[in-house]
Amino acid sequence: MILICLLIKGMNALSEQLREQKTINREVNICGIGLHCGRPVKLVLKPAPADSGIVFKRTDLKGHPEIKAVVDNVTSTRRSTTIGHRDISIKVQTIEHLMAALRVFNIDNVMIEIDNEELPALDGSAQLYGELLKKAGVKGQKKTKRIFKIKQSIHLKEKDTYLGLFPSDVFKINYLLKYDHPIIGTEYLEYIFDKESFTKEIMPARTFGFKSEVENLKKRGLALGGSLQNAVLLDKDGVVNDLRFDDEFVRHKVLDMVGDLYLNGPIICEIIGIKTGHRNNYELNRHIQALKIKNGWGE
Helix, strand or coil: CCEEEEEECCCCCEEEEEEEEEEECCCEEEEEEECCCCCEEEEEEEECCCCCCEEEEECCCCCCCEEECCHHHEEECCCCCEEEEHHHCEEEECCHHHHHHHHHCCCCEEEEEECCCECECCCCCCHHHHHHHHHHCEEEEEEEEEEEEECEEEEEEECCEEEEEECCCCCEEEEEEECCCCCCCEEEEEEECCHHHHHHHHCCCCCEEEHHHHHHHHHCCCCCCCCCCCCEEECCCCECCCCCCCCHHHHHHHHHHHHHHHHHCCEECEEEEECCCHHHHHHHHHHHHHHHHHCCCCC
16 A cells, blocks of 8 residues: 655645757667567667657557657556557557656657567666767757646655655755665665766666576566676675676666656656655656646646
């Protein structure tokens, strides 16, 4: 059971700032293997018109169905964030790393063509997606984008996990990660979002998993494409491959959170997260979306 508490700060739950909308300047592509499905996939990013949003197109399926990257289209949060159409069983899996990179470059409108059900894992981080977007370039568009500034506190608590959202003048994340493992233990990161630091300090942080879980995950159809090239692997005593940061695990959690929350577009708030994952991020997204609708700012 999730305990939810809302604390009203002022008359309105949100205020807004405006900036120009942005898309990429030119088409780019990248190929790789899906972390969970284990199949090869090609991703093509194309410029898109203002107000079109972030849209995925399944070019491998009849009719090339499109799925918009918004909260209402989330269909699963099992080990990643998946969007899709429930009625016709079409999905795009593991979108969070690309979404985080799009957030860094403030890309609001882009058409993403994909020829399989899952995005490429690449090196397990968002670093190569950032390099791809840098190559694509950013182009301003003659319409405005709302940046929502949170003015209402939300607390989501379930068992030993907690997510709190608070008013702030900057986008800030405080995250506490705790595992009963000699390498991870307890890690804490206080991070204020900006493009330069996110690119250098957060985007290179890779997804991670435990050797003891691998066999069971594969039986469930997960981590079929996992390898030491796209994930940090931990055995019972330590890390199998080298870390990029001493606290790479908590940095990756922040990366995932930024990507997941971009399903609501850019927001300004302070977040406190304790031992949370994609499902918790989705629940918080639903409440942020409800605040937007309440204020007449729904998509």
